[in-house]
Amino acid sequence: MNIPIGFYEVAVDSGEESVLLPYKTMAHLTKNFRQISVEWRNLENDQLIMHKCGSGQPDEQDQIYRNRTEMKKHWLRTGDFSLTLKHPMDWETNRFICTVYNKNEVLEERVVALEVKVQQVEVDSGEESVLLPWKTTLHIEDVSQVTVEWSDIHGRKVHVYEDGSDRTNEQDDEYRNRTEMKEDPLRTGDLSLTLKNPTDWDTDSYTCIVYNRDEQILRRKQVRLEVKVQQVKVDSGVTSVLLPWKTTLHIEDVSQVTVEWTDIRDRKVHVYEDGSDRTDEQDDIYRNRTEMKEDPLRTGDLSLTLKHPTDWDTDTYTCTVYNRDKQILRWKKVCLWVKAQQVEVVSGEESVLLPWKTTFDIEDVSQVRVEWMAYGARKVHVYEDGSDRTNEQDDKYRNRTEMKEDPLRTGDLSLTLKHPTDLDTHTYTCTVYNRDKQILRKKQVHLEVKDQEVEVEEVAWPPLMPLPHDP
Template sequence: MKLLMMIVLLLLGSQHALGVEVYEGEESVLLPCQVPADVSSSSTSAVWDRDELKKSTVHLRLKSSDDLNDQNSHYHGRTSMRVDALQTGDLSLTLRKPTVSDSGTYTCTALKDGQAQRQPGVVHLKVTEPPPVWPIVLLAVLVPLIIPAAAFVLCVCCASKRMKDRQVPQSEVVEVGQQESVLLSFQTTANLPRDVTVQWTRSDSNTMVHVYESGKDQPGKQDPGYRGRTKMNEDPLRTRDLSLTLKDTLLTDRGVYTCTVKKDGHMLLQKSVALKVKAPELQEVEWRQGDKSVLLPFNPTADLPQDATVVWRLTVFKHMMVHVYERGKDQPDKQDPGYRGRTEMKKDPLRTGDLSLTLKDPLVTDSEDYTCTVYNKGGDKLLQKVVLLRVTVPHTEVVGLTQEKESVDLPFKTTAVLPQDVTVEWTDPKHRKVHVYESGKDQPDKQDPGYRGRTEMKDKDPLRTGDLSLTLKYPNVIDSAVYTCTVYNKGGDKLLQKSVTLIVRTPWMAIVEVTQREESVQLRFQIPPDLLQDVTVEWKHLDSNKMVHVYASGKYQPDKQDQDYRGRTEMKEDPLRTGDVSLTLKDPHFTDSGVYTCTVYNKDGKKLLEDSAILRVRVTLMDTMAEMLPHPRPHKHRRAQSDLGHRNRNHEDVPLMGVQSA
């Protein structure tokens, strides 16, 4: 080791927190970082960052080469990593020609597709000016004379309790979230004179954090950035508790804090505490496709300088600016063109403390991680928050009609401003293309032959008006299905998507006939399977307005049905999954005859589907005679040859029950 160079590696409470000290002017300094080889080999890149800088990237290493496009200009030509770093797990960084301004906290992270593989390694670098040469030469001459005397003094010091209290305690690490309060602890057993001065300073920047002197705090002597944010206990010299409370922590508060007790310019006590400020956990926000806007929340409690800059950007693509607020106003010329006109912040956000961002006309591709960063005038990071925007697709819209209609519209209207080069595709459940609109016109050669000549966009200029509805001509029962409209950009990315359920029913009401002697009768009703899982299905007898059967919250609700039907009705298992909400009525009696209606409601009580059937329970001569006998013998129930007995007045077959829109 060179005489003028000193590197000290101190373990600061975790395997990733290291302290490195070096003199300015040395050829280079090594910032160590080791990860397991299996972690590094599965990573796609490794990055060194210095978070207190506005442009935080110090060095980025890919599998085969360095990527220095986003490197902070302060480090150009001064950093290097091993060429086999990601293969061996040695991600250490060599920094050439270190200067005092390089002092700070550096993080080393192994990434896979932009995501951290493990907790980042942290290195605290301190670069100090070298001592003058003449004391070293003098020391070399005097060492033989000093050693015996020093040994004697050392023995006396070890025996002295006072000198024991003057020893510098080992540094400790404290971790806290941003915008929280943290205690930098320092308690001593030494009896301190009343005229000492207590100073808390930032070791990495020589910033005066807090001063206690002449029996009281001295806010005029501390750095303006800490005014109103620090506090010591009352009468700290009597209690011997010199701890400091720091409020509303910022990302720039990261560093090593040193408390020094002085009397007449001489140091009596000293202790250092390393403070690590971590960003808050990811907050998730859900956006229902079709909503006109979504709010990405950020409401810090810290008092922010009025000349601060607020930047919202995509987390993965740091260069893609979503919104920039600077010099007291929005800066649309600095944001990515894809977000221009679609974002806004509330008025005077730095004064109100509400830095939330409203994103208007959201698209499917807007489902991303968004990072909001607040910078001070010097470009240092003050606060940061990450918001994950998730897309939730709403329930499909239901359209019902009778087969006799000439056409039906599958609705889809959007307020989003769409590029003129997008492609609009309507598909069915079998992924067949029902309709394609591309290059400003319909593309019949790209649609499935079964739909050719039967479809057209409802609006002649759908991209300008935002009406992407599809008209389907000559609908029939077999067209009942879920249709999906997807809008793609030129690169093939999904921008918008919506599904519409079409149900086509026959125009006749089903008639079900059964004799009174039958065991049961079934009233059929089929809905699209897996349409909705939180709906309520109600069967009613319209003539008497009695509730026949209720299925809600995933189960049969006997307490909600009329007493006359209790124990006599049932539906098949898991009807919403199968789509079969048919009702079986046991022991039908001629008084059960009438019109039965089945209605499907959503969770808000809105009617989605409804259909009716006529039940006729015929009474035979044998039934009449049995009713007249005083003690009729119980007859043996037998099942009819057909459970349904679908016959009309002329005993002709009629179609099964259909469904219609509410």
């Protein structure tokens, strides 16, 4: 027989008490058949949601749906086979199928596509706090019998509220001293959670469950939090780049507070403490290359200037503000991308230019050295005291490089590389520094030498042979 199949779409927000999967059938079914049963299934995972054979309770049911489903009374008489699903979660976004049987014969089927929408919350790294919102209605006679529990996707307890107070001893260490709920949340219905000092590590799905002493779930809600890391992009060759952070601080004694910038390898980039920069604590790679504004803790401008950035400085930088007890007061991340200039040339060209024009304020150019280097610290070209130092060149580049006349006065530090081949495909670094090895400028150019394309004429193979003549 032809089985009628219907299709419906239903959407619901996570946190709603329930959702209805609708299904009203044709009246003739209930009149003409006496042994009708109804089966609801999760179509994707084939989990049995509810199987009714005329009684008020399901005969069979998978554990995940136990005590969470309900059909209307007198469904056989009315033909309303709709299913109520309580406390829907995002992982229940799926297709559900309802099948109507007469004994073992399928009479009718209905597919319902359910979408459980999770609330999205976005915040920038460095903000003082973020709110995971949830306002609901609760009808609870004795709130002392109810627990509110926020957890993350890994099952770690983020915040627990019970018997009128926060249970901080039950929190995971990751969230200790970082969460807060409104006063008397079960009476007001405002179960929102404040998470302090959010970082990208806090990007997660958070679930709030309200349950009683019998572990019966009364409400359930999910919130997806994304903590965005600020992106800063800069071209190699600029004098400096700013890793920005302006915040508000309420600190009585700034002498008790430390500001520390670190990179992803936990190397100290810059340390400010007791009103001064602690250059002795810096990693050597950042020494003499960083600077903060004056009196940053009073102004709230904790931005960091990084001088002479190259692609090696492409990294994620973290600024942490903490007190003498190592308690974190603020936290911010900035992702820096330093882009090397891209140059392409076809192998066989007479030469290629690695460009760099900059500005200088140099009184005595004789005290300055310009050095182009290739991968492996090979010297490509050296200019010092007004002349090229060809004796310092790597043999691979001898008689193949050239700079413009008087480059330090004109600011044109471009390099011409003659007869490029694919072996010259590298990232080249030009560094300008003084007699004390202090870097004044730095620039990177990535050169790609591409093989020349050769057109090949298609020839039939094997070659066609002439047909023999008839004798």
